[in-house]
Amino acid sequence: MSESNAATELDANRNAPIYLGIDLGGTSIKLALVREEKIVALEQVLTKDFLGPREVFEFALSFAKRQIETLGYQFDQLQAAGLAAPGVLAPDVDELREVANLSAWTNVSLTDVATRILEKPVVLLNDANAAALAEYKARDLDGRSLALVTLGTGIGCGLLLNGVPHCGDSGIGGExxxxxxxxxxxxxxxxxxxxxxxxxxxxxxxxxxxxxxMLRDNPGSVLHQDIDDLSPYLIAQAAEQGDATAVEIVCQTARYVGHAVSILCHIADPSYVLFGGAMDFGGPESTVGLRFLDVVRQTVVKQSLVQVGEHLHIEFATLGKDAGVIGAALFAEQARETSSEAWDAASSSLLKNTTSFAEQGT
Ligand SMILES: [Zn+2]
Known part of the structure; x- marks a missing residue:
C-alpha cells in the first residue's frame, strides 16, 4: 500500500461512525462510546446519584460530547445510541416492567425520552441480549447462533438467532x-x-x-468449616484444593445446567453456548472451571440428538462486565445497518421528537 493510500485509509477510519452504549443496572450505569466495535471511552456512574432516566440521558449526552471532543472526533460521527436494560422487555414496548431498584425507570417510554435528549435514534434491548451480541461480534460467527448463559443468584440467557438478538413475542425468549x-x-x-x-x-x-x-453424608469435607457461610465461591475454592465433596457439588450443578442447555439446543440450535456471570467456578484459568464446562458438555451430549453434540462449542465468555455496554452500542449499529424494525421505530421516534421540538419552538 502506498503512503497516500495508507493516509487516505487512516482518514477514512477517523471518520468511522461512533455509537453510544448505555448499560442500565440497579446499582450502576455504564456509558461507552464504541467505534469499529471497540470501546474508545468508558465511564461508570451510580444509579442512585440520578433521579431517573432524563438525568441519566442528559449526563450521557454530556459524556458523549466531552469524550468526542477529547478524542478529536466530530460530534456528527455519533450515529445512534443503544440502551441495555434489565428485566423483561417486550419488543413492541419500550418500557421496563417492574425491576428491583429501578422504580423511576418503569412506565416511561425510554426511547422517546432518550431520543428527545440525545437527538439521535435510540434502540432498546434486554441486557442479556446486549452482552450476547458483544460476545458474538468478538468472534467471527458469520450469521450463526449463540447463547450467553449468565450464572449467579439467577440464571439469565441472552440469545442471538443467526446473529440477531431474539426476545420472542412477549420478551421472554431465551429465559x-x-x-x-x-x-x-x-x-x-x-x-x-x-x-x-x-x-x-x-x-x-x-x-x-x-x-x-451432600455435606450431611460427607463429614470429612473442609466445607463444614464454612457451613453457615457457604457460597459458590467458597465451594469452587474448596474444589480447587481437591475437596471431593466440593468437586461433586460443582459437577452436580453442571449436570443441572447441562440439562437446561440440552433443552435450549433442541429449540434454538446455537453453535456456541457461553457462560458468564459471577458464578464461574474459577473460570477458564482454573481446573474446576474447566471441569464444570466439561460436565456441562458431557450432559448435553448424553441428553441430546447427536447433531447437537457434534457442532456445539461450550466456553466461558471473554468480555466480562463491559459486554453489556458494548452490546448496547453494537445493537444500535446493527439496527442502523440492517434497517431493522428496531431502527425504523427509533428513526420514527426521532422524527416525532424533532417535530415536537419544532412545535415547541425549541
Ligand atoms: Zn422460575
Missing part, C-alpha cells in the same frame, strides 16, 4: 433460568414461584442447598 428440569410435584421452588426450574437448582441459592444436602 433459560425458568425451564423445567424436574417435573415432580415436590420439585424445588424457584424464586419466580413455580417449581422445578433450573434456577432453583443451579442458581447460587440452589448450589448452596445441594451443598448442604
Amino acid at each position: 433459560l433460568g425458568h425451564v423445567v428440569i424436574d417435573a415432580a410435584d415436590h420439585a424445588w421452588l424457584c424464586g419466580c414461584g413455580k417449581r422445578g426450574h433450573v434456577e432453583a437448582y443451579a442458581g447460587a441459592g440452589g448450589v448452596v442447598r445441594i451443598a448442604k444436602e
Whole structure:
C-alpha cells in the first residue's frame, strides 16, 4: 500500500461512525462510546446519584460530547445510541416492567425520552441480549447462533438467532433460568414461584442447598468449616484444593445446567453456548472451571440428538462486565445497518421528537 493510500485509509477510519452504549443496572450505569466495535471511552456512574432516566440521558449526552471532543472526533460521527436494560422487555414496548431498584425507570417510554435528549435514534434491548451480541461480534460467527448463559443468584440467557438478538413475542425468549428440569410435584421452588426450574437448582441459592444436602453424608469435607457461610465461591475454592465433596457439588450443578442447555439446543440450535456471570467456578484459568464446562458438555451430549453434540462449542465468555455496554452500542449499529424494525421505530421516534421540538419552538 502506498503512503497516500495508507493516509487516505487512516482518514477514512477517523471518520468511522461512533455509537453510544448505555448499560442500565440497579446499582450502576455504564456509558461507552464504541467505534469499529471497540470501546474508545468508558465511564461508570451510580444509579442512585440520578433521579431517573432524563438525568441519566442528559449526563450521557454530556459524556458523549466531552469524550468526542477529547478524542478529536466530530460530534456528527455519533450515529445512534443503544440502551441495555434489565428485566423483561417486550419488543413492541419500550418500557421496563417492574425491576428491583429501578422504580423511576418503569412506565416511561425510554426511547422517546432518550431520543428527545440525545437527538439521535435510540434502540432498546434486554441486557442479556446486549452482552450476547458483544460476545458474538468478538468472534467471527458469520450469521450463526449463540447463547450467553449468565450464572449467579439467577440464571439469565441472552440469545442471538443467526446473529440477531431474539426476545420472542412477549420478551421472554431465551429465559433459560425458568425451564423445567424436574417435573415432580415436590420439585424445588424457584424464586419466580413455580417449581422445578433450573434456577432453583443451579442458581447460587440452589448450589448452596445441594451443598448442604451432600455435606450431611460427607463429614470429612473442609466445607463444614464454612457451613453457615457457604457460597459458590467458597465451594469452587474448596474444589480447587481437591475437596471431593466440593468437586461433586460443582459437577452436580453442571449436570443441572447441562440439562437446561440440552433443552435450549433442541429449540434454538446455537453453535456456541457461553457462560458468564459471577458464578464461574474459577473460570477458564482454573481446573474446576474447566471441569464444570466439561460436565456441562458431557450432559448435553448424553441428553441430546447427536447433531447437537457434534457442532456445539461450550466456553466461558471473554468480555466480562463491559459486554453489556458494548452490546448496547453494537445493537444500535446493527439496527442502523440492517434497517431493522428496531431502527425504523427509533428513526420514527426521532422524527416525532424533532417535530415536537419544532412545535415547541425549541
Ligand atoms: Zn422460575
